Amino acid sequence: MLRFLRGLGLFLTLFMPLSSAQAAGDLLVAPTRLILDGSRGTEVVLNNIGVAPATYRISLEIKRMTAEGGLDEIAEADATAEERAALDMIVFSPRRVTLPPNQPQVIRVGVRVPEGLAAGEYRAHMLFRAVPDAAPVTEPKGASGGVSIAITPIYGITIPVIVRVGDLSAVASIGEAWVEETADGAAFTFDLRREGGRSVYGDIEVTRPGLAAPLLTARGIAVYPEINERTVSLRVPPELARTLKGPVHIRYSEDREVSGGTIDAVDRVVK
Incomplete structure (x- = not known):
């Protein structure tokens, strides 16, 4: 052992x-x-x-x-x-x-x-x-x-x-998305809503239509039962912030270690 x-x-x-x-x-x-x-x-x-x-x-x-x-x-x-x-x-x-x-x-x-x-x-x-x-107590040095x-x-x-x-369920939906400048730098921000009797938890992936590689991924995004809606703000480098503007596809999926199934997926035009 x-x-x-x-x-x-x-x-x-x-x-x-x-x-x-x-x-x-x-x-x-x-x-x-x-x-x-x-x-x-x-x-x-x-x-x-x-x-x-x-x-x-x-x-x-x-x-x-x-x-x-x-x-x-x-x-x-x-x-x-x-x-x-x-x-x-x-x-x-x-x-x-x-x-x-x-x-x-x-x-x-x-x-x-x-x-x-x-x-x-x-x-x-x-x-x-x-x-x-x-920590041991030491005498101060010097006169x-x-x-x-x-x-x-x-x-x-x-x-x-x-x-x-009990038998609990929940659903989530992605709201509007935008790029903003915060006190900590540029951020990709979106609203995330939850309904049901339990929390939702999963990963976010942002892709550009026609491109296979994701522009942005983030793991461990949760909404707990004490709230029905939260704002998710993901810090990004300035060059990525510019790339994220325009039409994107946002997918919220269950954690890959559970199933990776889609919770919600939407198309948005990010400003």
Whole structure:
């Protein structure tokens, strides 16, 4: 088993695409999204890709999607009944791990759906946060004395853990699309609408009629149940922004690791 995990850790580090694994600092997490239906559990693999041992703490938190596609962290005291239910029913172990370099660790995740829970999609976000080493206290150097402050960045990764109860469905539709200049640079922007009892999640591909190669692809575009519509803004280089103007075909498809089936596809004239 240990030999398998080490081999898996090497595979994750070298070959797994970023859409299937997420990295921050020296931590690699895969997969980046969990869906549970109550019948069986699943696993998340952590891997320390740094050169020194590191400790990570695992916890659950509530996040809500905004109309701009961001995720706002919500205090547990402000959580809805559905959000609190997600925190209560998702179980995982271990909650703290120390990993040597290039050492993977499996986190087992399960769900305990209470009897009589209403059908719907319940979601919490699993946070993997680095625990900084305790820095030794040192005397300030120099005759002037004073206070010396060392700042240690603390990084973390969050992934959604989704529990689906009952027979749920959803559809999505692509609205208008345009190219705009934002504070962060040029962006290809479009509206994405959702209807139904669960989230939608998939990939975007923008092509020009008559050309086989896509102009733009983006993976992991989601609309969660707390909103019905969001604006998707994808940063692009200025030269690509100019190319995207005019007639294009936009396809929103399910994740390739699921089925790759089309969720919606439209023709638009981008201005």
